[in-house]
Structures are given as C-alpha cells and as structure tokens.
Amino acid sequence: MRRAVYPGSFDPVTLGHLDIIRRSSDLVDELIVGVLNNSAKTPLFSVEERVKLLMDVTKDISNVRIQAFSGLSVNFAKEMGAEFIVRGLRAITDFEYELQMAQTNRIMNPEIDTVFLTTSLEYAYLSSTTVKEVASYGGDISKFVPATVVDQVFHKMAEKKNKK
Numbered sequence: 552m553r554r555a556v557y558p559g560s561f562d563p564v565t566l567g568h569l570d571i572i573r574r575s576s577d578l579v580d581e582l583i584v585g586v587l588n589n590s591a592k593t594p595l596f597s598v599e600e601r602v603k604l605l606m607d608v609t610k611d612i613s614n615v616r617i618q619a620f621s622g623l624s625v626n627f628a629k630e631m632g633a634e635f636i637v638r639g640l641r642a643i644t645d646f647e648y649e650l651q652m653a654q655t656n657r658i659m660n661p662e663i664d665t666v667f668l669t670t671s672l673e674y675a676y677l678s679s680t681t682v683k684e685v686a687s688y689g690g691d692i693s694k695f696v697p698a699t700v701v702d703q704v705f706h707k708m709a710e711k712k713n714k715k
C-alpha cells in the first residue's frame with residue numbers, strides 16, 4: 552500500500568490545491584490530505600470547516616481521505632503510515648521555503664521523503680491568501696476556488712464582519 556500525505560492549511564481549499572490532490576492521488580494507493588490545526592494562526596475557517604470543505608470537493612476521488620492534524624507534518628505522515636509528503640510548487644518564490652521544510656523534515660525523519668508536484672500553469676499565481684484578499688473586496692473568486700466553496704467564503708466573511 553503506497554500512501555502519501557498532503558499537509559497544508561487549506562484556508563480555504565483552492566483549485567490549485569485540488570489540482571495537486573487529483574494529480575498526486577493518481578500516483579499513490581491512498582492520499583491523506585492533512586489539514587493543519589494551527590493554534591498560532593487565526594484562520595478564516597475552523598479546522599472542522601476546512602476538513603468539511605475538502606471532503607466535499609474531493610468526494611469523487613475514491614482514494615483520498617481528509618484528516619485534521621496538529622504538530623509536525625512528518626509525525627503526522629508517520630502516524631498515517633505514509634512514505635511521502637506531497638507539496639505543490641508554484642513558482643521560484645515557493646522554492647526556498649519548501650526546500651527548507653523538506654530538508655528539515657528529512658533530518659527529523661529520513662524515512663519520509665517529500666515529493667513536489669509543479670502546479671498546473673493556470674493555477675501558478677493562486678493562493679488561499681489571494682482568494683481571501685479578493686473576496687474581502689467583494690471580487691469574483693469563482694475562477695480560484697471550487698464552486699461549492701465560493702458562497703461559503705463570502706458567508707464566512709460576512710459572519711466575521713458582523714461579529715466585530
């Protein structure tokens with residue numbers, strides 16, 4: 552059984568993430584998407600909500616499982632019985648951070664390798680941060696996130712605004 556984990560914040564999941572999920576799930580028997588529960592950050596969506604959004608947009612991919620995690624990605628990968636950590640590389644600007652993370656992870660656990668997939672060109676510019684920025688000004692995010700996620704982003708932003 553060849554298993555990989557794809558860890559990330561997914562706040563929210565974008566079409567770029569979905570592209571990496573689809574392509575990497577073709578390379579392994581099981582892909583576990585790990586949604587980081589990071590108490591140091593204040594995400595737009597709670598970890599439970601991010602898991603739910605991911606479950607919804609990946610429901611047609613039979614070998615993908617979504618799982619929340621806290622702590623180190625390598626430890627999560629080991630717990631899941633995964634051999635690989637998958638990460639997407641968009642541009643050269645990602646490289647330094649990703650290289651540092653992959654090398655640190657490899658020192659912490661040499662049995663787990665990081666595999667990079669280059670993002671499809673049409674998503675090379677895309678990030679969850681950009682999506683939130685565009686949405687915060689009421690812009691159209693339908694080309695950036697799956698259709699089911701669009702309304703939820705606006706709904707969540709309105710909810711947070713009303714709470715202030």
Ligand code: PNS
Nearest residue numbers: 558559560561587622623624625652655
């Ligand atoms: O989607 P992101 O925010 O780019 O994902 C970053 C993530 C979650 C993969 C990274 O921050 C991570 O692995 N965090 C957990 C702590 C850890 O393992 N850090 C790497 C050691 S340097």
